[in-house]
Amino acid sequence: MSEPRVVIGASHAGSELAARLRQLDPSTPVMLLGEEPVLPYQRPPLSKSWIGNPVAGIEGLLIRNAEAYAAAGIETRTGARVVEIDRCGRRIRLESGESLPYRQLAIATGARARKLLLPGSEHAEHAPNVHCVRTLADAQRLRPQFVPGARIAIIGGGYIGLELAALAVKTGLAPTVLEAQPRVLARVTAPQVSAFYEQVHRDAGVDLRSDVRITGFELRADGAVGSVLWQDANGVDQRTPTDIVIVGVGVEPNIELAETAGLACGSGGLIVDEHCRTSDPAIVAAGDCTSRPVPGQAGTARIESVPNAAEQARTAAATLCGELQPCNSVPWFWSDQYDLKLQTVGLSRGHDEVAVRGDMAGRSFTAFYLRAGVLIATDSVNRPADFMVARKLVAAGLHIDAAALADADAPLKRLVAA
Ligand SMILES: Cc1cc2nc3c(=O)[nH]c(=O)nc-3n(C[C@H](O)[C@H](O)[C@H](O)COP(=O)(O)OP(=O)(O)OC[C@H]3O[C@@H](n4cnc5c(N)ncnc54)[C@H](O)[C@@H]3O)c2cc1C
Structure with missing residues (x-):
């Protein structure tokens, strides 16, 4: 049997990456290694509902069940922490001491909660x-x-x-x-x-x-x-x-493994290009651990979201299989609080103008962020239709009149057409 493609980190990015690799190239084995004791699960429900439900189990959280990995031909290992990458020998070492060969490697080690550093804490x-x-x-x-x-x-x-x-x-x-x-x-x-x-x-x-x-x-x-x-x-x-x-003071990327292996890191993450390639052509990376190019933004940025992890995972898998499909979509994210569904598009940093459409008091509005007249991001609260159009508008990187964005009588769709 040929040496496997190995994915380090078993969560949103790692699970998707492994599945995609098997879809694109069923003849090469795939091994998914994660340090947590469970199969990959969805993190967003934890803070939105799971902790408040004393009887919820973990089955409903799993991204895929054990049978699905087996059916896809993915070897999963839980409780498997990788402590070293030997790029020259193309091997990895687990905390248990076991050494495994890899043909190609994907890093999806994500992020961990930041600690509150206080004297005497x-x-x-x-x-x-x-x-x-x-x-x-x-x-x-x-x-x-x-x-x-x-x-x-x-x-x-x-x-x-x-x-x-x-x-x-x-x-x-x-x-x-x-x-x-x-x-x-x-x-x-x-x-x-x-x-x-x-x-x-x-x-x-x-x-x-x-x-x-x-x-x-x-x-x-x-x-x-x-x-x-x-x-x-x-x-x-x-x-x-x-x-x-x-x-709840943010997260830090798990990049020590990559740094020690000599992969280029910076801007708070493991640096990848739009094809999720690291500085080693045999190694790709995806998800919260990476710092990636973002359309309309200078340099690279670390995006902490499930859609980003999934999209980068699909791109990274394609790259390893020799198909270049750039990951160049605008980031998006959601948050649920009370009856409010917030959906954001783009990164608002550096904005110099904000236009609001809708009714804040009525709990249904969209905030549009512009920089030098160009729409760079939006926050929609209980306005899924605005969010759908905003994804296209932000991706287009257009100059748009703030007054037109704020005018709830002018359909947003018309701005896309214009
Ligand atoms: C409570 C909560 C709510 C969230 N809500 C939302 C939301 O509403 N919308 C949204 O888009 N995003 C949300 N997020 C963020 C989202 O969950 C992350 O963006 C996503 O989990 C990133 O996936 P990832 O696979 O890149 O990394 P992670 O989920 O961080 O997973 C990385 C995995 O790699 C493992 N690992 C690390 N190092 C090693 C190693 N050396 N060897 C083996 N395994 C290793 C880790 O243990 C972990 O299991 C939320 C996150 C949390 C915690």
């Missing part, structure tokens, strides 16, 4: 009620504590922190959100959109504080955190008593 980090939510194991550890009546302090007002706040409200917990920036979602949305989400959460009963600086934790006698200590925007010391702490 080491004890709190290991406290039984301090959590992050990146993996199923994280969610399984949190779920028994995520019960009606519990107080929950969420550090970080990004998408995952806000989704967990919404789920906490729905489940009957009392959430506080502590955000370091002057507004939530500051890295990714316009002030109007942040203000909208802040109001929605406050109306729902979330105690939302922005512009705060976390200064420490008070531990209880049993080693659990009893209070989060922080300073408000005026430098006044504050204290939030709590039963649960969530640290």
Whole structure:
């Protein structure tokens, strides 16, 4: 039997990559290696519903079941952490010491939750009620504590922190959100959109504080955190008593394996071109661990989303099989909070103008982000039709009049035609 194509990292990108490789070239074996103890599963439902449902199993989360991998001819190995890539010898070494040959390699090692680095926070980090939510194991550890009546302090007002706040409200917990920036979602949305989400959460009963600086934790006698200590925007010391702490301050890419193997890394990720090639022609990469070219943006960027992981995976598989299909679509993403479905297109950074179409008070609107008159990104809340058209408009990279975008009486479709 010929040496396999090996995929390191078994999640959204790795699972899709392995499946695509077998579709494109059924004669070459494929091995999918993941360090987690379970087959690849969907992460988005964890913060949107799974943690709030005490009886949900993991079957509904699996991207494919064991039979589907077997039927596709993919050898899966769980609990298999790769610790070294020997590019000259084309071999990888597992933590168990086992060494495996590869014909070609795909890296899909994703990202891990960033830690909150505070002086003296080491004890709190290991406290039984301090959590992050990146993996199923994280969610399984949190779920028994995520019960009606519990107080929950969420550090970080990004998408995952806000989704967990919404789920906490729905489940009957009392959430506080502590955000370091002057507004939530500051890295990714316009002030109007942040203000909208802040109001929605406050109306729902979330105690939302922005512009705060976390200064420490008070531990209880049993080693659990009893209070989060922080300073408000005026430098006044504050204290939030709590039963649960969530640290939701972003992620870091898992690129140490690639870096040690000498693959080019930068801009916060493993650098790939539009064909998902790394600096080694026999190695491709996909998903959250990569930094990729994005249409309309200078340099490369790391995109953290399921659609990006899947698209890059398909491109990477095609590249390994000798078919060049560039991954050059505009990134998109979604987030569900309460009755609000947010769908974003493009990257809004660097925008200098925002136009809003629709009715924020009525919880149905689209924010359009322009840079020098060119539409670069949109955020649609409960407006799936706008989102569909926006994908085409942003991809086209057109100059569009902000007033036309804001005019809800002028159908967006007409702008595409124009
Ligand atoms: C709670 C939550 C909610 C989310 N909601 C959304 C959403 O609504 N919409 C959206 O688009 N995205 C969402 N995301 C982001 C999305 O899940 C990620 O973009 C996606 O998981 C990226 O997939 P990936 O395969 O690139 O990386 P990952 O999912 O990070 O998987 C990488 C895998 O590689 C494994 N691995 C790492 N190193 C090694 C090694 N050395 N050896 C073997 N295995 C290794 C890791 O253990 C992991 O299993 C959410 C994420 C979370 C955590």
